[in-house]
Every structure is written in structure tokens, then in C-alpha cells.
Amino acid sequence: MDMSLTNNQCRVIGCLLEKESTTPDQYPLSLNSLVSACNQKSNRDPVMALTEQEVLDTVQSLLSQRLVSEEPGSRVSRFRHRFCNTEFSQLQLSREQSALICCFLLRGAQTPGELRGRTARMAGFSDVQSVDAELKALSDQGMVKELPRQAGKREVRYMHLLGDSTSFPDTEAVLSDNRNADQARIAELEHQVKVLEAEVNRLTGLLSDRD
Numbered sequence: 001m002d003m004s005l006t007n008n009q010c011r012v013i014g015c016l017l018e019k020e021s022t023t024p025d026q027y028p029l030s031l032n033s034l035v036s037a038c039n040q041k042s043n044r045d046p047v048m049a050l051t052e053q054e055v056l057d058t059v060q061s062l063l064s065q066r067l068v069s070e071e072p073g074s075r076v077s078r079f080r081h082r083f084c085n086t087e088f089s090q091l092q093l094s095r096e097q098s099a100l101i102c103c104f105l106l107r108g109a110q111t112p113g114e115l116r117g118r119t120a121r122m123a124g125f126s127d128v129q130s131v132d133a134e135l136k137a138l139s140d141q142g143m144v145k146e147l148p149r150q151a152g153k154r155e156v157r158y159m160h161l162l163g164d165s166t167s168f169p170d171t172e173a174v175l176s177d178n179r180n181a182d183q184a185r186i187a188e189l190e191h192q193v194k195v196l197e198a199e200v201n202r203l204t205g206l207l208s209d210r211d
Contacts, residue, residue: 005163014105028080099123104160111155
């Protein structure tokens with residue numbers, strides 16, 4: 001699928017998809033509600049701190065791409081996505097596929113098991129195999145891909161292919177790098193301790209010879 005969204009655009013569209021499904025009485029969203037949704041601490045990875053102007057600029061860019069529409073009101077404007085399943089979009093997804101894409105846009109790479117749990121409010125997957133089936137369908141459309149299996153992990157992870165999903169640091173990779181750095185520091189400290197012990201033994205031997 002030929003689409004290249006920025007991280008901020010992924011977050012805005014993901015929020016609109018989520019709120020359309022989970023809080024339909026509050027949808028479409030006002031700018032204030034959209035800012036709150038973008039900076040929400042739960043079900044977001046990474047947690048962001050976008051300003052109102054940053055969200056507005058992102059919305060304007062999505063309006064120009066016709067991926068979001070504005071509904072003027074008497075007091076405030078409200079925004080709805082045109083990303084999928086509308087008369088203006090060629091992209092037609094099942095409820096399950098839409099929930100998966102929403103979760104990818106909000107949280108990045110995830111395993112089928114994680115996706116099943118995190119999409120529970122938007123789509124009721126009966127088991128992980130049903131998640132796998134929808135992921136294959138999305139993969140066939142060029143919207144997601146399977147990542148190489150991580151060492152020591154049983155489940156593979158998937159990521160979306162709609163934009164800058166790789167520009168945020170991968171949490172597991174960061175943790176792995178930190179562990180490697182810690183191990184290197186520990187090895188260096190152990191080496192320094194051995195050098196000091198050898199020096200102490202040498203000095204102790206010299207003092208003994210003088211006695």
C-alpha cells in the first residue's frame with residue numbers, strides 16, 4: 001500500500017480510529033479531545049507530549065491529503081478520519097483489520113497475542129489464530145509485515161508499513177543495547193578489581209620482605 005505517514009500523523013489517525021470505535025458518542029473529536037487522545041498515557045507507545053499547535057498542524061496536513069475531514073460546529077470544529085471504510089477512501093477493512101491497524105498506529109510493533117488483548121474493546125478475536133488470519137490478509141495488502149523472531153521469544157512481532165513506524169526506538173532493542181552496555185561496564189570493573197587485587201598482593205609481598 002502506497003502511504004507514508006509521519007509519526008504524528010500515525011498517532012492522530014490511530015486516535016480517531018480508536019475513539020470512533022470505543023467512544024462513538026464523543027466522535028468526531030474536537031481539537032482539545034484529539035490532543036488529549038494523542039497524549040494519553042494508556043495504550044500508547046511511546047507516550048507523546050504533543051502541543052495543541054503540533055496536533056493542529058498534523059490535522060491540517062491530513063486534511064490536505066484527504067485522510068481527515070473537518071465538521072464545523074457552532075462552537076468548535078470536530079474531526080473525523082477518512083483513512084478507511086468511508087465513501088472517500090478506497091481502503092475498506094473489516095472491523096478486525098481496522099482494530100489491528102489502529103493498534104499498530106498507536107503502539108508500534110506487537111505480537112499476535114498482544115494485539116488480541118489490546119484490541120478487545122474494538123474487535124473480539126476468539127483466539128490468536130484468528131488474529132494471525134487477519135494479519136496475513138493485511139500483509140497480503142502490503143499494510144503490515146512480520147519481523148524477524150527475537151532471540152528467546154516464542155511469538156513473532158508484526159509492524160505496520162504505513163509510515164515512520166521505525167523512527168521511534170524499538171523498546172526491546174533499546175533494552176538489549178542497555179544490557180550489553182551494562183555487561184561491558186561490569187566486565188571492565190571486574191578487570192579493574194583484578195588489577196587492584198594484584199597490586200595489593202604485590203605491595204603486601206614487598207612489605208613482608210622488609211619485615
